[in-house]
Amino acid sequence: MARPQQAFASALRFTCGFRWLFACLTVATCWCPTSHAAESYSEIEAAYRAGDLTKAGEVSAAEVERGVWNRRWSELLIRIQLDQGHYVESLTTYEKAIDRYPTSLPLRALGIEVANFNAKPDLAAKNVAFIENYLNTGQLRYATSDTLVSAGRFFSKNGIDARIVLKSFYDRVLETNPTHLEALVATAQLAVEKGDFKVAAETVAKANRLDVEDARLQHLLALALRGTDASAASKALIAARSMNPSYIPAMVTEAEIAIDREAYQDAQKIVQQILEINANAPRAHALLAVLSHLNGDYAAEEQHRKQALEHWPTNPEVDHLIGRKLSDKYRFKEGAEYQRKALTFDPKHLPATFQLAQDLLRLGDEEVGWALAEQVNEADPYNVVAYNLMTLRDSTDGFITIPIEFDPSGANAMILLRMDPLEYKVYGAAAKALLHNAAEHLCQKYDVVLKKPVLVEIFPKQSQFAIRTFGLPGGAGFLGVCFGNVVTANSPASQLETPSNWKAVLWHEFCHVVTLNKSRNRMPRWLSEGISVYEETQRDARWGQAMNVRYRAMLLGDDFTPLSQLSGAFLNPPSGLHLQFAYFESSLAVRFLIEQHGIEKLLKVLESLGDGQAINAALTEHIGPLERLDGQFTEYAKTLAMDFGNTLDFAEPPRPSPFDSPEQIKENQKQWAQQNPDNYFAAIALTDRDIADKQWQAAIDRLTTLQNAGIANGACGVLKRISGCYRELQQTDNELAALKSWCDQSSDALDALQRLIELHQQQQDWQEVIDRANQALAIQPFRKQLQKDLIAACRERGQMHQAIDALNSLTGLEPVDPAGLHFQLAQAYQSDKQFEQAQNQLITALLIAPRYRDAHLMLLKTQKAIATAKAEAKKKAEAEKAAKAAEAEKAxxxxxxxxxKDKPSDSERSDDQTQASEDSPPSSEPQVKDE
Known part of the structure; x- marks a missing residue:
């Protein structure tokens, strides 16, 4: 019997050789005289697509019972019975139908599903064999459009390259009949399954031009847009539910989104709605298993899994869905176990194989993870995510891995820093030092022992970071992501004009490593992000996020989110500002918990989460009732907001009338600003007008008022404006003071730092140059001038050993004079008495420029210094050895x-012997005296 690959080859020959015949047959089968039965079927199918399962089921059953010679009635009835979970009835309907239509490929394909849900693997295998034989014998030469679509779906489920299925089946149907709805739906479904969301969206757009209402199309559009346009995806999902309130796939997606938002009660309600339609729905019970796991009720989890598998005991989709959702919640270990269960049911189930590959890569088990990803890529070349991952692996093969050992608790833990070797030259030493510091400090603070190595990967290209992290290009705005023991991060090289502080990013992500290990990856997103942002500010007051005017308004307005609902703020935020505000408010919540209740209680909450307790229950047990915490946090946050600039008025300016001219609007705004001198927005508006008119002192006066009100931090533009005004007035000391204040409160004010360095150089304040250059290099280490400024300042202070890292960085930035640079490095190492490193740098310089006289001379001196150092070291070692020997002898x-001294004297020995004879009992043995 031909296997799917052989059957496909045969089918492909016939679809190519008889393309003209297929076109003719399609036209012939599409044309028939209008009949009442045809109209009735179209109406009932429309009712089915609209979710009226009762009416569609009753009419279909009546037509089948009436014995109408139209297999579509039987197929529709079977689909309805499967949707409602009437699996036994679907088997009866199928058996009767297949007796009448034994050669129907679409019916046979439907019969595979019927057999599976009735636990009849032999019947399923029989139908598979029939379809393979049907395709192998070339009967597709007479195939209808429906048969070709069914054949394509069969092949796509049996390992045939999806691109070939598209071209040879679905596209062929659409070439003859561009409005064939099922071919369009099948194309979009296949594209979504393979991660080709662009093709999926384009196909749905074509189908929508047919002016049909089909929930399947809107659901597919929602899946295609979910990763790139959350708002449009949400609208499409709402449209799908509106078109068909009983469409279970859309309901499952809606429940999944609710789980992602940690709106578990909403998810529970949606699942119950599914069960009202189909009490046996496997995906509904699978989602209940997920919810039970997240609630720590593992017995209920197993019970729901058992219910999901009740009618199809080897259904791999059940465990695949449970595992995928647990992985979405960062529980990759548990998710991987479920994928392994799915693969025991079907070792060729590619979705489970690929999900397992991704889980293992995020768990740090790279060898097996990459092998599985490669396996999927070879078996399914159209899988976009798998292809992207393998391309990424090829492009990062040249990365180097640097082990970082730390030992905060005797566990011999290790970090593996992986990055591009050229990038490592530039800032690798600083990254290594920062990660070591973060590990020791945070592990001790949160009482965590890292038992497995932590992998930190830094990618020079944003696209590489996105593919490694999300599987697809995109993810702009994400600087780093932590999966537990794996961290991925964007290199500063990938950030363009407005780079962020890469040190703050790594500290933030490593904090995730610690807290996720503490909670076993079982913490809500708001708490995880809140702790990481909070710890940024604890490490460096310039890091993290600070209160600003926008955040103040959001805390006091409708954008404020209660503590118990904070995770929902991270899903589908209306704007980038709202996402940043979610991070800020979460850090505020953590600050509230620590300040008001102590970090010890927070640690207990994390431990309870690790034991499987839900967040609300853990907070209630260790801190207090959730309602009270919500009220306390609301008061805390709003008090902080009110205290921010409390001498100012923050009322928004009135909106201009659409009937006013631009000149009138401008004049009205000016009058309003002048009438409200204590208003923040008025002050900013008048300041900007003063700056435009070059009224520098007037602008400074207004800005000074704002500064005195306490709102001039690194997160607003007050200090930026005021320093600019002082620069225009050439008041260097005042400009310097404003820049210092700005840079002392901001983590990424790169331009301000460069100006500050310039001013300190003019004043020859070299220590300030060193400090500010180091601060700037934490933002953008790839700016050569910053490295040179640092080196020059170290030279001026006679502290060249402090310039070693900067000199090493320049070697990775395409230096104009590499030999000279290595010579400078040798000088720096020599000043730090690292003579062997100096020798290596001199040899490198001479390899580049063999006639470099100064390097030759210095090499001779260095070799003498090395010999002297070795002799001194040997002499010192011998002296230490002799000293130890003398000390041992003295001891x-x-x-x-x-x-x-402790030995007894002769008289003492005599007394002892006398005492012994007095104390000893008489011996029964005869005494013998030796002669």
Missing amino acids: AQAAEEVSE
């Missing part, structure tokens, strides 16, 4: 003297 003599 031995002292011990001997003590021993002699």
Whole structure:
């Protein structure tokens, strides 16, 4: 019997050789005289697509019972019975139908599903064999459009390259009949399954031009847009539910989104709605298993899994869905176990194989993870995510891995830093030092022992980071992501004009490593992100996020989110500002918990989460009732907001009338600003007008008022404006003070730092140059001038050993004079008495420029210094050895003297013997005296 690959080859020959015949047959089968039955079927199918399962089921059953010679009635009835979970009835309907239509490929394909849900693997295998034989014998030459679509779906489920299925089946149907709805739906479904969301969206757009209402199309559009346009995806999902309230796939997606938002009660309600339609729905019970796991009720989890598998005991989709959702919640270990269960049911189930590959890569099990990803890529070349991952692996093969050992608790833990070797030259040493510091400090603070190595990967290209992290290009705005023991991060090289502080990013992500290990990856997103942002500010007051005017308004307005609902703020935020505000408010919540209740209680919450307790229950047990916490946090946050600039008025300016001219609007705004001198927005508006008119002192006066009100931090533009005004007035000391204040409160004010360095150089304040250059390099280490400024300042202070890292960085930035640079490095190492490193740098310089006289001379001196150092080291070692020997001998003599002192005298020995004879009992043995 031909296997699917052989059957496909045969089918492909016939679809190519008889393309003209297929076109003719399609036209012939599409044309028939209008009949009442045809109209009735179209109406009932429309009712089915609209979710009226009762009416559609009753009419279909009546038509089948009436014996109408139209297999579509039987197929529709079977689909309805499967949707409602009437699996036994679907088997009866199928058996009767297949007796009448034994050669129907679409009916046979439907019969595979019927057999599976009735636990009849032999019947399923029989139908598979029939379809393979049907395709192998070339009967597709007479195939209708429906048969070709069914054949394509069969092949796509049996390992045939999806691109070939598209071209040879679905596209062929659409070439003859561009409005064939099922071919369009099948194309979009296949594209979504393979991660080709662009093709999926384009196909749905074509189908929508047919002016048909089909929930399947809107659901597919929602899946296609979910990763790139959350708002449009949400609208499409709402449209799908509106078109068909009983469409279970859309309901499952809606429940999944609710789980992602940690709106578990909403998810529970949606699942119950599914069960009202189909009490046996496997995906509904699978989602209940997920919810039970997240609630720590593992017995209920197993029970729901058992219910999901009740009618199809080897259904791999059940465990695949449970595992995928647990992985979405960062529980990759548990998710991987479920994928392994799915693969025991079907070892060729590619979705489970690929999900397992991704889980293992995120768990740090790279060898097996990459092998599985490669396996999927070879078996399914159209899988976009698998292809992207393998392309990424090829492009990052040249990365180097640097082990970082730390030992905060005797566990011999390790970090593996992986990055491009050229990038490592530039800032690798600083990254290594920062990660070591973060590990020791945070592990001790949160009482965590890292038992497995932590992998930190830094990618020079944003696209590489996105593919490694999300599987697809995109993810702009994400600087780093932590999966538990794996961290991925964007290199500063991938950030363009407005780079962020890469040190703050790595500290933030490593904090995730610690807290996720503490909670076993079982913490809500708001708490995880809140702790990481909070710890940024604890490490460096310039890091993290600070209160600003926008955040103040959001805390006091409708954008404020209660503590118990904070995770929902991260899903589908209306704008980038709202996402940033979610991070800020979460950090505020953590600050509230620590300040008001102590970090010890927060640690207990994390431990309870690790034991499987839900967040609300853990907060209630260790801190207090959730309602009270919500009220306390609301008061805390709003008090902080009110205290921010409390001498100012923050009322928004009135909106301009659409009937006013631009000149009138401008004049009205000016009058309003002048009438409200204590208003923040008025002050900013008048300041900007003063700056435009070059009224620098007037602008400074207004800005100074704002600064005195306490709102001039690194998160607003007050200090930026005021320093600019002082620069225009050439008031260097005042400009310097404003820039210092700005840079002392901001983590990424790169331009301000460069100006500050310039001013300190003019004043020859070299220590300030060193400090500010180091601060700037934490933002953008790839700016050569910053490295050079640091080196020059170290030279001026006679502290060239402090310039070693900067000089090493320049070697990775395409230096104009590489030999000279290595010579400078040799000088720096020599000043730090690292003579062997200096020798290596001199040899490198001479390899580049063999006639470099100064390098030759310095090499001779360095070699003498090395010889002298070795001799001194040897002499010192011998002296230490002799000293130890003398000390040991002295200790031995002292011990001997003590021993002699403790020995009894002759008289004492005599007395002892006398006492012994007095104390000893008489012996029964005869005494024998030795002669």
